[in-house]
Amino acid sequence: MEANGREAVEEPLPPGAPPPARAPGIAGLSAPGRVTASAALAAVALTACAHLAAVFLHVAPANTLSKRHAGAVDAWIYPEFEQNWKLFAPNPLQQNIAVEARAQVRTRDGGLVTEAWRDLSAEDGAAIRHSLLPSHTRQNELRRAWDFFTASHDEEDRPVGERGGLSEQYLKRIALNRLRAARPGDGGEIVRIQLRSATRAVAAPVWSDEETDTRTYHRELSWWTV
C-alpha cells in the first residue's frame, strides 16, 4: 500500500484519464480476452516446462529418460541451447598440454631446412601472464583447437568424420599464422609444417605424499604440406 501511495505522488496521471479499475491479470479481462490469455498462459507454461525438461535431460548424465527421448531432446537442444557445465569436473585437468610446431623451409638457394620446434602454447602463456583480461585468441584458440583435433581423430591420428578434416585445416591455419608472424622477411618459404603436443602432469602438491610422473610425453603428428 505504501509503495502504491508513493507511486501516486511521483507519477501523477494525466488529467482527465482515470486509471481503469481492472483486476490484475487474467481476471481483469473480458470473456474473449480471458480465453486468449488462458490459452497463451497454458502454451507458455507448457513450452517453458518442456524446455527446462529438455535442458535437464541434456545436462544430466545419460539415463533411462534421456536415452529414451534422445532424438527429441537433441532436436530441441542443438544447436542453440547446447551447454556443458562440467568445468573442472568430474576432475580438473591435471596436465599441461602444450602444442609445438616446426616448419620445413625452402631457402633462397633452393635447399630444405627443418627449423627447431617452437612452443606455441608457451607463447600463449607468456601473453596471458600478468594480464587482467586475457584474450580468447590466447586462452582458447590453440588450446581448444587441439582438443577439437584429438576429439575428432583416433589413436593413429586418422580423422573421424567430417569434423576430423575441419580440425586439421583449423590447426594448420593457426600454426601457420603463428609461424609466419614471427619470421624474418627473407627467411624463405614454408613448405611443410609439423605439430606435436607435449604433455606434462602438474606435480603433486608439496604437502601431499603422492608421487607424480612429471616427464614430458610427446604426440607427434605427420608433416602437413602447405
Added chain:
Amino acid sequence: MVDGVRRARAAAGRALARATGEALGPYQSAVVRIGFATTWLCFLLREFPHRHELYGPDGPWSWELAQKLVGSNHAFTVLLWSDSALWFEAVYALSVAASALLALGWRTRAVSVVFAAGVLSLQNRSVFMGDGGDNVIHLMAMYLVLTRCAQVWSLDARRARRHGSASAGAAGPVLWGALGAVFAFGTVTGRLGHGWVAAFAALWVVCAVWWMVDRYEPRSEARAVLDVLANTVHNAGMLVIAAEVCLIYATAGWYKVQGSRWQDGTALYYPLGLDYFSPWPELSSLLAGSGTLVMLLTYGTVAVQVAFPFTVFQRRVKNVLLAVMVLEHAGIAVLLGLPFFSMAMIAADAVFLPTAFLLWLGARAAGARSGLARRLGRSRPDGPAGAGLPPQRAPGGTAGPGPGPPPSDARAAG
C-alpha cells in the same frame, strides 16, 4: 473441507493474478539485462584488436570452414551471409552498439533481439573460440528477449515517465522498419532457416501490434490483453533464467562430487598449476602452497554448488550462498584469468539478488551520479534520481516484488 477448497481457490486466483498481472522481478530482470549486456560489451571492446582473428572471414577458423560446420549443425549466424570484410565489420559494430543500448535499456525489446542475434552470430561463427562464459551469454541473450527487462533502470522507463508511454517518439517505428528490412532480406534470399523466419516474424508482428495499440488505444481491452500476454511470457522467461542458473550449479556440483580430486580435497590445486589458467603464478603458488586452504576451498565450492538449487526458497541461506558465489567468481576472474566468464556468472547469479539490496544499489548509483553531476557543475533536468535510475518504485520493498502491479505506464514497451 469447504473452507479448505475455498482457500485453495483463493490462493490459485492470487497466483494467477501475479503470474499474469505483473512482470515479476523488475529489478532482477533489469540487473540481469545490464549485467549481460555490459559483459558482452566489455568482451567485444577488449577483443576489438583481435576481432578478425576471432570472427573475421580470414581468421584461422576461416569463412569456408565455418560454412562447412554450420552447414551440418544449422546454427544461426548472419556472418555467413557474406564473406566480405565490410559485412563482418558492420556486424561487429552493430553488436557493440546493441550491447551498449541494451545496457541502457533503449527500445529494449527490439534491441534485445539485435543483441541476441549479434551474440549468436559471432559465437556460432567461431564456436571453438568460446568457453563457459560465452555459453552462458549465448543462452541468456535468447532468454532476455522474452522478458520485460526495462521496467526500471532504463531509458525506456525514463521515456515512459516523461511522456506517459515507452512507445513515444519516432525511433521505435524507424527501428522496426530497419530491422524488418534486414529480416525480409534474410528471408527472401533464403539465408534464414524456417524456425528463425517464424520466430523473427512473430516478434516483428507483435512489436507492431503492441506499438499501435499502445499509441492509439492505451486504455483499451486490447492493451490489457497484450499486457497480460507480455507478463505471462516475461514470468516464464524469468523462471527459465532462474532454473537455468540452478541447473548450471547443480550439474557443476554433482559432477564434481564424483571426482576423486574433489573428494580428496586437492582439486583446486591443479588448475592453479595450468599454464593457460595461471596469469598470476606468484598468487597461484601462494594459494597452492597451503593444503588446508585448498582443501577448504575445494569442499566449499562443491558444497555451495550442490546446495544452491535447494536454498532458493529459503531467503536467508540463499543470500549467504549467493554472496559466497559472487566472491568465488570474483576470485576466479583474477586467479584463473577468466574475467568475462566470471562477469557472466555474476550477472546470472544476480537474478536471485534480493530486491532490497538492488534498491540500495540503485540508490547508491543514483547518488554517485548526482554527486558526479554536481561536481561537473551541470544542471539536472531529471530530478535527483537520475536519468537511467527511476525513483524506487518496487512494490513490496524488501521481500522481492510484492503484490500489486506497477502502473502500466511505467512499463517499457512490449
